[in-house]
Amino acid sequence: MFEQTFKNIDDILHKDAGCGSELDYVEQTSWVLFLKYLDDLEKDKATAAELSGKTYSNIIAPEFQWSVWATPKDAGGKLDHHKAITGDDLADFVNIQLFPYLKKFKVDAESADTIEYKIGEIFSELKNRIQSGYNLREVINRIDELRFRTHAEKHEMSHLYEDKIKNMGNAGRNGGEYYTPRPLIKTIVKVVAPEIGQKIYDGAVGSAGFLVEAFEYLKHSKKLTTSDVETLQKKTFYGKEKKSLAYIIGTMNMILHGVEAPNIVHTNTLAENIADIQEKDRYDIVLANPPFGGKERAEVQQNFPIKTGETASLFLQHFIKILKAGGKAGVVIKNTFLSNTDNASVALRKELLSSCNLHTVLDLPGGTFTGAGVKTVVLFFEKGLPTKNVWFYQLNLDRNLGKTNALNEKDLAEFVELQKTFAESENSWSLNVSDLDQKTFDLSAKNPNKKEEAALREPKEILQNMKALDEESEGILNSILALI
Numbered sequence: 001m002f003e004q005t006f007k008n009i010d011d012i013l014h015k016d017a018g019c020g021s022e023l024d025y026v027e028q029t030s031w032v033l034f035l036k037y038l039d040d041l042e043k044d045k046a047t048a049a050e051l052s053g054k055t056y057s058n059i060i061a062p063e064f065q066w067s068v069w070a071t072p073k074d075a076g077g078k079l080d081h082h083k084a085i086t087g088d089d090l091a092d093f094v095n096i097q098l099f100p101y102l103k104k105f106k107v108d109a110e111s112a113d114t115i116e117y118k119i120g121e122i123f124s125e126l127k128n129r130i131q132s133g134y135n136l137r138e139v140i141n142r143i144d145e146l147r148f149r150t151h152a153e154k155h156e157m158s159h160l161y162e163d164k165i166k167n168m169g170n171a172g173r174n175g176g177e178y179y180t181p182r183p184l185i186k187t188i189v190k191v192v193a194p195e196i197g198q199k200i201y202d203g204a205v206g207s208a209g210f211l212v213e214a215f216e217y218l219k220h221s222k223k224l225t226t227s228d229v230e231t232l233q234k235k236t237f238y239g240k241e242k243k244s245l246a247y248i249i250g251t252m253n254m255i256l257h258g259v260e261a262p263n264i265v266h267t268n269t270l271a272e273n274i275a276d277i278q279e280k281d282r283y284d285i286v287l288a289n290p291p292f293g294g295k296e297r298a299e300v301q302q303n304f305p306i307k308t309g310e311t312a313s314l315f316l317q318h319f320i321k322i323l324k325a326g327g328k329a330g331v332v333i334k335n336t337f338l339s340n341t342d343n344a345s346v347a348l349r350k351e352l353l354s355s356c357n358l359h360t361v362l363d364l365p366g367g368t369f370t371g372a373g374v375k376t377v378v379l380f381f382e383k384g385l386p387t388k389n390v391w392f393y394q395l396n397l398d399r400n401l402g403k404t405n406a407l408n409e410k411d412l413a414e415f416v417e418l419q420k421t422f423a424e425s426e427n428s429w430s431l432n433v434s435d436l437d438q439k440t441f442d443l444s445a446k447n448p449n450k451k452e453e454a455a456l457r458e459p460k461e462i463l464q465n466m467k468a469l470d471e472e473s474e475g476i477l478n479s480i481l482a483l484i
Helices: 002-014 022-051 087-103 115-125 133-144 151-169 182-192 209-219 226-234 244-257 311-322 343-355 409-419 459-483
Strands: 200-202 237-241 263-266 283-288 323-334 356-363 376-383 389-394 428-432
Touching: 002 022, 002 133, 002 151, 022 115, 022 133, 022 151, 022 244, 087 115, 087 133, 115 244, 151 244, 182 209, 182 283, 182 323, 182 376, 182 409, 200 209, 209 226, 209 237, 209 244, 209 283, 237 244, 244 263, 283 311, 311 323, 311 343, 343 356, 343 376, 389 409
Parallel strands: 200 237, 200 283, 237 263, 283 323, 356 389
Antiparallel strands: 323 376, 356 376, 389 428
8 A cells, every 4th residue: 555655646746846856756755754654653642641541742733733734534534625725725834834833843842852853853954845735635645545553554654665765865866875775784783783772873874774774673682671662762873964855864764663753963974073072972883884985175074084085984984983992883885995005095994903803894796786886895893902804705696786686685694694603605704914915904805715717718729729629520520431
């Protein structure tokens, strides 16, 4: 049901003059979906309060509740067309009354870690781009068909919302900008293995895929106590995001997955001077896929000891600094980081190897990120002790990855298993840091265990072999003729 509804909404928005791309479709579907989700969430909370003999105070004022402005119903539970506004009246209500009301929550909320504050923040960043009030009415009616009351419904909806984000990530953009393949994220989370009580951080949060998957992992890691649930809701997940749309989508994605007030801040992580990071600012776990290929201005570079315009290299410095001693990280980065010979790359490799234990490097095939031809690796490291040995795993698949043939968890199963003991195999090997070139610290993933492909023969050699075979065939034919 969710899938068809999303498809129908895309068809409606495609006709609207205010929505020109997949990015607009996701953004506009998001805010309507969010308000419907919020309405169902309030109903659930009211029911739970009633069962325990308490009173629940609604977050949203009566005139702005979904059932009043969006879908007033008649006695038979059907949309009351006499009360349901549409056309210009609906567009004016949303733009002039609803959005300003919701925006005010940011100022009125008690603190930043409340769902009220997040509502205010989301609607301060968003605007309604659906120009036709008739199209908006159709979208609202479609969204109203959806239910988010049971666990199964919420799970299906959040899964399909992820699919929409995935499509947005591939909408004429670098596929890694919004969306990291979920099988890869799940694998990274599994290997880093966070625990309840640890603070988890992504400084390039995007659509919050890493935080969502870490939440799912921790939710199923043990039988949760009331205290565990409170910890997961308020004191576990932290993120920063520079871009407005990604920030909105990331915040909504976490709320739709069940984290009511995610600690995601709309800011440029790299604008912070890493010399100012104190112990209280540090995290136990870093999970991230920082943007690759970006170029940062000179004033941003001044915030880092190793000056470089490469965005991902600045993020890596930030992640190393913001980890607590003993803290663990799983970070996706371009594979050229392992071997680039410029001063900044060499200095950064040296810094990583001396201040952290870079215990594992996962070398991924091209096409892992659909829409991005960049080859990437995942760095797994622990802060505190220097690196002595690095274990490499090269993911060699018997197919080319692409949109219709994406990476799956089965592809990564051998890596997860072998990584537990750093075992050697045809695809994995260890490297002693003392054997590295101490000037370049080149960490290129050169697999010594991979069977070499037979070298291609020179044309001259091929022609000689063909001539020899022809002569041999002629000799056999002459022998046969002689016997006749």
